[in-house]
Amino acid sequence: MDIKEAIKQRHSVRQYKVLPLEDAAKKKLSALVKECNAQSGLNIQLVCDDSECFNTFLAHYGKFKNANNYFAMVGKKSMENLDELVGYYGQKLVLEAQMLGLNTCWVAGTYGKGKCKANLSDGEKIVCVISLGYGENQGAVHKSKPEEKLCDVPEAERPDWFKAGVEAALLAPTALNQQKFHISLKDGEAQITTKGGPMTKIDLGIVKFNFEAASGHKCK
Numbered sequence: 001m002d003i004k005e006a007i008k009q010r011h012s013v014r015q016y017k018v019l020p021l022e023d024a025a026k027k028k029l030s031a032l033v034k035e036c037n038a039q040s041g042l043n044i045q046l047v048c049d050d051s052e053c054f055n056t057f058l059a060h061y062g063k064f065k066n067a068n069n070y071f072a073m074v075g076k077k078s079m080e081n082l083d084e085l086v087g088y089y090g091q092k093l094v095l096e097a098q099m100l101g102l103n104t105c106w107v108a109g110t111y112g113k114g115k116c117k118a119n120l121s122d123g124e125k126i127v128c129v130i131s132l133g134y135g136e137n138q139g140a141v142h143k144s145k146p147e148e149k150l151c152d153v154p155e156a157e158r159p160d161w162f163k164a165g166v167e168a169a170l171l172a173p174t175a176l177n178q179q180k181f182h183i184s185l186k187d188g189e190a191q192i193t194t195k196g197g198p199m200t201k202i203d204l205g206i207v208k209f210n211f212e213a214a215s216g217h218k219c220k
Contacts, residue, residue: 011139087205
């Protein structure tokens with residue numbers, strides 16, 4: 001499975017099998033976490049075999065089961081574009097996990113922030129977590145808004161790379177499936193913006209990563 005296929009196949013999964021992460025997968029993900037932190041300045045941490053973080057009323061209400069592994073998305077509160085960086089590099093980890101045969105779910109509120117085992121330095125905070133494991137199922141396809149509501153570039157004016165990026169962007173997970181983003185093309189460069197609202201900057205990072213991974217082009 002390549003990253004384009006991972007984008008198509010990846011869906012949110014909240015129920016996991018009682019299986020530890022395979023050593024090979026854990027090693028690859030740990031190496032990628034280190035790489036992402038070096039590139040972004042974040043302090044992402046892979047936490048395994050923790051049964052407490054999702055042992056909360058909200059987590060049970062959210063139908064999480066056996067969510068014992070997760071990425072803790074940590075960064076300095078003072079970082080510029082902290083939420084967008086979390087979304088961008090978190091999605092990079094999510095798609096790598098998918099290619100390793102794992103399932104994931106972005107989680108902003110339905111976990112125990114006080115129970116999270118991430119180590120925080122002064123001035124850092126947990127932005128969100130991403131649950132991780134071998135899913136009891138592969139999740140379900142989410143409904144998407146009509147393409148014309150998210151991209152204003154006429155079909156005839158879209159280069160092939162841009163079309164591939166838009167398709168991948170529409171498949172990106174967003175908070176409450178809001179899809180509050182807009183894709184345009186200016187002077188040969190893709191631009192993705194957000195309309196604002198709760199967690200939309202995290203969403204923006206996720207959408208940008210999907211677009212870039214599928215198109216091979218950087219976007220603004």
